[in-house]
Amino acid sequence: MSQAGPRPGRWRLVVVGGGSAAAIQVRRGDVPPQEVLVVAERLGTGMAFLGHSTLQSYAGELLLSGRPEELRAVMRPGDLRPSANEYDTYVQESLMRSGASVTLARVMDIQQDAQGFVLSLRTPGGVRRQVYADGVVLATGSTPRRPPEDLRAAGAITYDTVHRELAAGSTRRWEGMSVVIAGAGNSAMQTAGLMAPDARDVTILANRYIGMYPAESNDRFAWRAPSQLAYELVVKSARECGRQPWNVPCVRHLVHETLTADGGAIRWRYRETDNLGVLGSHSTAGRCRHARAHRVGGDDADGLWEETRRADSTVVVWAAGCTPVYPPGELTGSLAREPDGTLRRDAHGRTDVPGLHVTGACAGQRSVNETVPARTRGPVTGPASGEEPGLPVERVTA
Ligand SMILES: Cc1cc2nc3c(=O)[nH]c(=O)nc-3n(C[C@H](O)[C@H](O)[C@H](O)COP(=O)(O)OP(=O)(O)OC[C@H]3O[C@@H](n4cnc5c(N)ncnc54)[C@H](O)[C@@H]3O)c2cc1C
Incomplete structure (x- = not known):
């Protein structure tokens, strides 16, 4: 869509998102906050669903x-x-005090116009309006990946649901149930620690063994301190299950090959040889007395084990990473993607559309201290209009 002539109320930069990446863009970016409009559905970190839990960093x-x-x-x-x-x-206070203007709204569409961009917003009250910008930075974060269709049909949930239900004071969904958590990282480990007190048993099914940071791995995205609890539960439950004073349900960690749901059953398979390390050695059949497993494909040590649970007494929790979020619409939908689903961009956060940038989780930046503001000034973005931003916006007050 193209429009002729200058428009009043054109912002030098609109930042879409209200999390840490938006705050870093406003506070450390190359446009003075006074020339920036922040548009967010909500102010604060996307990690807020973790509630009282301690962050890893x-x-x-x-x-x-x-x-x-x-x-x-x-x-x-x-x-x-x-x-x-x-x-x-x-994060909320940082944005409120930054000097940028802030409006609470969902960006429903972004289109190019003759000078830059027109963004269609919908406010929480359902009011629709448009804002105009020379440049746009998307800081729209990511969302937990959804489980595959067969597991969804068997009632699988994503791990943020566990945090949200706990924050609302409810453990009903998993009380007395077998819990199966698919995921290898901190989210899986921390979810296991939270569900263990009320579940019948907990099995963490990982695609690889990640290890504790920094004792077992230098990768700072390996298990961090809050995951230590689940690590300890795995070892303690194998050694002390059924003995007083230990009365926490069994927690196991297995590197697995498959996890499927069919015919009212949840099934997973693992190889003993993939589980010879620190945690797996406590959890495999023959070592953990809770492992109700049978061999498939021969008796050799490398053979597969299979375990089955009834779907109606099992809760499957998907904790297998996140996928990027972008505002809907033709422009964002048409842009080229990287293999991980993020928009193609250069080192400065510039996408294939001049003036449209990305930063934070939606740009594949995995943590707050990996987040760098997009560089929005340069040959690919048009010169600032020089107009005072005159569009009426709701300034959110703390
Ligand atoms: C369980 C978990 C634990 C983590 N722990 C850590 C940790 O300890 N340390 C660390 O550094 N990182 C951690 N991370 C990674 C961390 O979440 C990210 O680094 C960081 O939160 C990303 O910030 P962001 O601003 O890019 O996204 P978010 O914080 O998710 O913010 C996205 C914003 O965009 C808004 N938005 C989305 N779409 C629209 C739209 N169409 N219109 C308007 N607004 C929109 C949302 O409302 C939100 O305000 C963790 C992640 C998870 C999932």
Whole structure:
């Protein structure tokens, strides 16, 4: 779509999103906050569903600006890491105090016009309106990956549902049930620790053994401190199940090959040889007395084991990573993607459309301290219009 002539109320930059990446773009980016409009469905981190749980990163790894005291001010004294709730407050306040204008709305569509972009918004009250911008930065985050169709049909949920239900005070969904968690990382481990007190048993099915950071792996996306609890539960339950005073349901960790649902059953298969390491050796058939397994494909040590649970007494939780989120519409839908589903971009966050940028989780940046603001000034973006942004916006007050 193209429109002729200048428009009043054209912003130098519109940042779509209200999380840590949006705050980093506003506070550390190359456009003065006074020339930026932030449009977000909600202000605060996308990790907010973790509630009171402690984040994996140390406070110093989560800063949005060069002012660590702003984060410390919302944290409990003596803590090394903020809770997700504390971090949520920090992100909100950081945006509110940044000097940028902020409006709460969902971006429904983005189109190019003669000078830049026109964004169609829908406010929480259902009001639709448009804003105009020379440049746009998408900081729209990511969302948990959905389970495959067969598991969905068997009632599988994503791990954020567990956090949300716990925050609402409910454990009913998994009380007395067998829990199967598919995922290898921190989300799987931490979800296991949260469900263990009320479940009948918990089995974590990973596609590989990641290990504790930094003792077993230098990869800082390996298991971090909050995952230590599940690690300990796996070893303790294999050694002490059924003995007083230990009365936590069995928690197992298996590197598996397949997980499927059919005919009212949940089935998974694993190889003993894939589970000879620290945790698997406590959880395989013959080692863990809760492993109700049978061999498939021969008796050799390399043979497969299969376990089956009834679907109506099993809760499958999908904790296998996230997928990027973008505003809907023809423009974003038509852009080329990387193999991981993120939009194709250069090192400065520039997509194939001049003036349209990405940053944060929707740009494949995996953590807050990996997040770099997009560089929006340069030959590919048009010169600033020089107009005062005159469009009426709701300034959200703290
Ligand atoms: C369980 C879990 C634990 C994690 N722990 C850590 C950790 O300890 N340390 C760390 O550094 N990283 C951690 N991460 C990664 C972390 O989530 C990301 O680094 C960071 O939150 C990404 O921030 P973001 O601003 O890109 O996205 P988000 O924080 O998800 O923000 C996206 C924003 O975009 C808005 N939005 C989306 N679509 C639209 C639209 N169409 N219109 C308007 N607004 C829209 C949303 O409302 C939201 O405000 C964790 C991730 C998960 C899932």
